[in-house]
Amino acid sequence: MSITSSAAGSPASSGKDTPIKPVKAGRQRDPYGWLRYVAIALALVFALFPIWFIVAAAINPAGNLNTTQWLPNGLSLGNYGDLTDARPFWSWYKNTLIIAGFGSLFAVFIGVCAAYAFSRLRFAGRRPGLMTLLLIQMFPSLLTFVALLRMFGDLGDVIPQIGFNTAAGLILAYLGGAMGGNVWLLKGYFDTVPKELDEAAKVDGASHARIFFTITMPLITPILVTVGMIQFIGLFNEFLLASVFLRDVDSQTLGVGLNALLTADRNKYFGAFCVGAVLASAPIVLLYLAFQKQLVGGLTAGSVK
Amino acid sequence: MTSRSPWLVLKWVAIAVALALVLWGAGKFAAAGNLPMVILLGFLGLAILAIYATRRAVPMKYLFPGLVFLLALQVWPIVFTLMTSLTNYGDGHMETKEASVKYLVAQSVKEVPDAPRYTMSVGVAQGGDVTTSPLVLLLTDKAGKTYVGSTDGVKDLTDGVTKNDAGKITAATGYQVLTGREVNARSKDLSALAVPFEGGGIKPSGLSEAFVGKASLQYDAAADRIIDTATGKRYGPQHAQWVAEDGSGSLATGWVENVGLRNYTDALTNETLRNGFVKILIWNLIFPLISVLSTFLLGMAFALLFNDDRVRGKGLWRSLLILPYALPGFVTALVWRQMFNQDQQFGLINKTLHLNIDWLGDPTWAKVAILITNLWLGFPYMFLICTGALQAIPSDVKEAAKIDGASGMRTIRSIIMPLVLVAVGPLLVASYAFNFNNFALIYLLTSGGPFEGNQTQVGSTDLLITYAFRLAIGGVTPNYGFAAAISMFIFVIIAIISLQGFRQTARLEDVN
Numbered sequence: 001m002s003i004t005s006s007a008a009g010s011p012a013s014s015g016k017d018t019p020i021k022p023v024k025a026g027r028q029r030d031p032y033g034w035l036r037y038v039a040i041a042l043a044l045v046f047a048l049f050p051i052w053f054i055v056a057a058a059i060n061p062a063g064n065l066n067t068t069q070w071l072p073n074g075l076s077l078g079n080y081g082d083l084t085d086a087r088p089f090w091s092w093y094k095n096t097l098i099i100a101g102f103g104s105l106f107a108v109f110i111g112v113c114a115a116y117a118f119s120r121l122r123f124a125g126r127r128p129g130l131m132t133l134l135l136i137q138m139f140p141s142l143l144t145f146v147a148l149l150r151m152f153g154d155l156g157d158v159i160p161q162i163g164f165n166t167a168a169g170l171i172l173a174y175l176g177g178a179m180g181g182n183v184w185l186l187k188g189y190f191d192t193v194p195k196e197l198d199e200a201a202k203v204d205g206a207s208h209a210r211i212f213f214t215i216t217m218p219l220i221t222p223i224l225v226t227v228g229m230i231q232f233i234g235l236f237n238e239f240l241l242a243s244v245f246l247r248d249v250d251s252q253t254l255g256v257g258l259n260a261l262l263t264a265d266r267n268k269y270f271g272a273f274c275v276g277a278v279l280a281s282a283p284i285v286l287l288y289l290a291f292q293k294q295l296v297g298g299l300t301a302g303s304v305k
Numbered sequence: 306m307t308s309r310s311p312w313l314v315l316k317w318v319a320i321a322v323a324l325a326l327v328l329w330g331a332g333k334f335a336a337a338g339n340l341p342m343v344i345l346l347g348f349l350g351l352a353i354l355a356i357y358a359t360r361r362a363v364p365m366k367y368l369f370p371g372l373v374f375l376l377a378l379q380v381w382p383i384v385f386t387l388m389t390s391l392t393n394y395g396d397g398h399m400e401t402k403e404a405s406v407k408y409l410v411a412q413s414v415k416e417v418p419d420a421p422r423y424t425m426s427v428g429v430a431q432g433g434d435v436t437t438s439p440l441v442l443l444l445t446d447k448a449g450k451t452y453v454g455s456t457d458g459v460k461d462l463t464d465g466v467t468k469n470d471a472g473k474i475t476a477a478t479g480y481q482v483l484t485g486r487e488v489n490a491r492s493k494d495l496s497a498l499a500v501p502f503e504g505g506g507i508k509p510s511g512l513s514e515a516f517v518g519k520a521s522l523q524y525d526a527a528a529d530r531i532i533d534t535a536t537g538k539r540y541g542p543q544h545a546q547w548v549a550e551d552g553s554g555s556l557a558t559g560w561v562e563n564v565g566l567r568n569y570t571d572a573l574t575n576e577t578l579r580n581g582f583v584k585i586l587i588w589n590l591i592f593p594l595i596s597v598l599s600t601f602l603l604g605m606a607f608a609l610l611f612n613d614d615r616v617r618g619k620g621l622w623r624s625l626l627i628l629p630y631a632l633p634g635f636v637t638a639l640v641w642r643q644m645f646n647q648d649q650q651f652g653l654i655n656k657t658l659h660l661n662i663d664w665l666g667d668p669t670w671a672k673v674a675i676l677i678t679n680l681w682l683g684f685p686y687m688f689l690i691c692t693g694a695l696q697a698i699p700s701d702v703k704e705a706a707k708i709d710g711a712s713g714m715r716t717i718r719s720i721i722m723p724l725v726l727v728a729v730g731p732l733l734v735a736s737y738a739f740n741f742n743n744f745a746l747i748y749l750l751t752s753g754g755p756f757e758g759n760q761t762q763v764g765s766t767d768l769l770i771t772y773a774f775r776l777a778i779g780g781v782t783p784n785y786g787f788a789a790a791i792s793m794f795i796f797v798i799i800a801i802i803s804l805q806g807f808r809q810t811a812r813l814e815d816v817n
Contacts, residue, residue: 033615040622043607047626050681053653054640110371119368126364135800136379143742143770143792144382146389146777146785151382158337159330160432176378180373208363210312237634240747244778248436255635259749262639270643277636288631289624 058274082259085270089157091250091281092257096165096236099253103171106232108224110175111182116212118183119190120198130183147174149244165251173241182227189223190216226294233284254280324350349373365806367489369531381798390789393545393564396782402542402560406524408456409531409547411499414506414518421446423507424472424513427495428453428480429521435487440498442507442515443474443482453480454500454507454515473513488512531556558747568790581772588672589768593740596679597733603680605725609717611688612695623692630685638749641678645750666755668765675744675750675766679740686736687729694728695721738803742770742795769795 061076083089117123118130152173156163163169193216201211217224240256246252252260258276261269288295308777329348335340358366382571392398400408423444429435442454443462451474453462456714465478475482488495489512500507521535531540540547546559565784570580607626611619629637646652646665655661662675698721747753753764753771769791776789 036610036616038611039465040616043610044622044625046681047629047685050637050644051628052642053644054636110374113367113747114371117364121364123364123366129368132376136375136383139379139383139796139800143773143795144379144386145774146788146792147382148378149778151385157433157438158333158339158342163434164437165434172374173378175374176382177375177377179368180379183371194457209316209366212367237745239635239749240774241733255745257635259635259639266643266646275383277633277640281632281636284633285628285631288627288799292624292627 035130054274054277057271058278060271079271079275082269083275086269087257087261088250089257089276089279090253092252095246095251096253096255096280097283099167099170099174099242100232100235102167103174104228106171106175107178107182107231108228109228110178111186112217112220112224114179114183115186115190116216119187120195120216121208127180130187133180133183137177143239145244148241152245164245165248167208167251170242170245173245174235174238182231186220186228189220193219222294225291229287229291229295233287236284316357320353323353327353338594367602386789386792389785390568390787390793391563391565392561392786393559393567394561394786394789395784397557398545398559398561398786400558400560404546405558406531407501408499408601409556410520410522410524411456411501411506411508412497412558413520413522413533414499415521416508416510416516416518420517420519422517423452423515424474424511425509425513426474426482427491427509428474428477428482431479431481433481435481435483436490440491440494441480442498442500442509443477443480444507444515445472445474451477453477454502456500458499459500459502459507477686485512490658558600564786569793571787572790572794577677578787584763585767585769585772589741592672592675592768593737593743595676596683596740597737599676599680599734600683600687601691601729601733603684604689605691605722607688608691608695609721612692626688627685629681630683630689634682634745635749637682638746641674641681641751645674665751668755668757671751671766675747678750679743679746682746683712683736683740690729690732691725694725697728698724734802734805738799741768741799741802743768744770744774747771748774 058079059075061078118126151164152169156166156169160166161168162172175213197219199209200217206215237255239254239259242253243256243259246256249257249260254276258273258280261276262273327346330503331346331350332790334346352369356362356369363560421441423446425445426443428441428443429438430441433439439455444452444454444459445468446452449472451462451466451468452459454460462474462477465476466474467476469475483491492512495509495512498509502517505517507515507517509515521533523532523534524530525532529542530550533540538553539550540556541550542548543555544559545562545564547556549555553673572579573579594732610616611623611626616622642665644653647655647661647663652664654664662670664670702720702724703716706720711719747766747768751764751766753767753775755766756762756764762775764775767775773788773791773795776784776791
């Protein structure tokens with residue numbers, strides 16, 4: 001940071017000399033302009049060629065034989081038929097949306113309640129509580145899969161509704177990390193909402209629950225959307241727990257099911273897999289493109305992919 | 306006050322629903338005879354009442370749901386993992402010692418000539434999953450009397466029994482009778498089932514008959530020995546297994562035993578285990594390091610490239626560039642796996658570049674393949690955070706450097722990079738910690754392989770997490786105890802790395 005302060009104190013920056021910004025001059029004479037565009041083109045090729053490969057393989061009529069072709073032989077829906085004939089693809093889709101949808105909804109609710117308490121309420125053990133959450137979060141929850149496997153095995157024998165092969169059981173298993181995972185990000189946002197609003201409402205006689213649900217919640221909607229989507233994408237992509245919880249083919253998620261499809265016959269089903277991959281990616285890619293700014297802000301402040 | 310009443314109703318409805326759920330669960334556990342769970346749920350119900358039905362404990366009202374899930378599904382599993390890591394829990398060591406005796410004796414049952422036979426149907430407890438629940442035998446003897454046999458023993462069965470003409474039970478209260486097809490699907494479980502009965506046992510013979518037999522193994526409780534009546538061999542307890550006193554081997558089923566820190570010391574001292582563990586640990590430390598560095602450098606380069614005002618259409622290019630990041634991780638890993646196929650017909654990379662590299666079969670190339678895949682997967686994230694950091698650098702800083710006569714490269718090296726690193730440093734640490742446990746990438750791309758030599762335990766691209774996964778459920782002989790110990794190792798390493806990283810940030814000091 002010392003660089004910033006010394007540079008900011010230098011005479012060059014003291015005046016507001018926007019009219020003679022060197023950038024303007026640069027736009028007129030950029031001798032390496034074409035080189036820059038070549039570099040950008042190369043970057044885009046690197047980023048997009050596997051995606052092109054998936055799309056090409058998905059629509060290629062001879063999907064199982066010529067998967068290495070850059071250009072499809074034609075346009076065909078044959079692979080789609082192969083996919084839906086071989087596997088309950090739309091059940092997977094439904095399961096994934098249910099698990100990711102409800103899982104993220106509950107997780108956000110739990111997280112926002114906890115964050116509100118940590119940000120606005122004062123109680124004994126608040127600071128140690130936050131620190132403990134951070135520490136527990138460092139124990140990667142997927143390391144406990146052996147324990148979760150045994151717990152839910154026993155649980156499922158008594159209450160089959162939340163045992164293996166159920167979306168409810170898997171959602172429950174995911175909720176363990178709901179509080180710790182989001183509380184820091186949400187608390188940070190709560191801290192930026194002026195306290196005076198709550199206090200004014202309190203003076204008017206509003207209860208804490210009323211303040212929370214009707215005054216504070218609407219103010220933090222942007223971060224709720226962001227956290228919800230990060231959570232949704234995370235659960236959409238989750239593989240380890242889903243693969244050990246969902247053994248029954250009809251109960252599986254897209255990731256588990258598509259992996260099993262490829263494992264069954266890597267070459268025969270590749271075209272069908274690519275159709276599935278394109279369809280599975282669509283909602284996430286659209287979410288990204290539509291909410292780029294919010295997602296980036298949330299990702300850089302919190303979780304990492 | 307009138308506006309409050311709907312809220313109040315909602316609150317009480319929510320409390321009632323929560324209590325009803327708790328009560329319902331407690332009833333289920335009570336029926337299953339699981340007293341600790343009933344007590345636990347009782348406390349949960351009381352806690353809900355105490356917190357939400359009174360005006361006290363306001364912070365707890367907000368923390369309670371998260372806290373319950375945190376304790377039940379994260380803290381308890383961690384404690385459970387720690388406890389498991391101190392046992393030999395795993396293949397052949399799943400039950401108590403008494404259960405192992407019972408099981409072994411029942412398993413040794415052989416048919417005695419002229420012993421009674423039963424007409425048999427196979428069932429599971431009502432509500433159980435027909436494909437996984439423990440099987441029970443529904444038996445009818447020659448006199449038409451009916452019984453139910455499980456691994457716990459034989460009980461009379463009278464409630465709601467319906468029989469067909471052959472005397473076969475077709476329905477009984479509390480049990481679900483399996484169809485022929487369902488029984489067939491579980492023939493393996495069925496042949497392993499033996500019901501302890503009068504010093505011997507009842508075993509299925511085929512799919513619709515069962516016989517009473519005598520056990521060749523007998524347990525001498527006073528001497529704590531299992532005796533084989535046919536051969537006269539005596540088996541004594543040793544290292545959680547029944548070992549023959551004449552040293553001729555041991556019986557297949559042992560029991561769970563505390564082994565103290567043996568799993569940990571094994572990982573560090575047992576030659577075979579240690580070599581595997583150390584090899585994996587080294588790769589596990591290197592892989593995230595190279596991944597973070599390569600993705601950061603590429604992401605930073607692209608960020609500099611795209612962050613120039615002279616570039617037109619930046620928004621569109623940026624959106625396209627982050628597409629790899631938007632793709633679900635499982636899709637990426639599986640597609641790259643296909644592209645790395647050595648076969649020219651299927652492997653896009655070998656075909657396009659006219660190479661013949663055994664990408665996923667050679668230990669070194671497999672590592673390269675993983676790093677390339679993760680570079681493609683991870684650079685957009687670095688691109689995004691670097692772009693953010695670049696745009697946060699005040700333009701006058703760059704101008705000052707220019708006026709001082711710094712060249713473009715010099716400005717990047719001495720001005721921009723330090724400023725960007727300050728901003729993204731903590732995220733790089735977090736990224737390292739994330740990749741340290743990047744299970745899905747490794748599992749879907751190489752499954753930890755290739756495997757060198759004649760072993761299937763330690764793969765060349767295994768991370769500790771995929772290794773632990775294979776130990777626990779991937780292999781033929783699961784060793785949960787050792788897998789749990791590996792998990793604890795990972796936790797310690799991750800905690801050290803993360804604490805170091807977070808200490809650099811203001812995050813910890815910012816709590817007020």
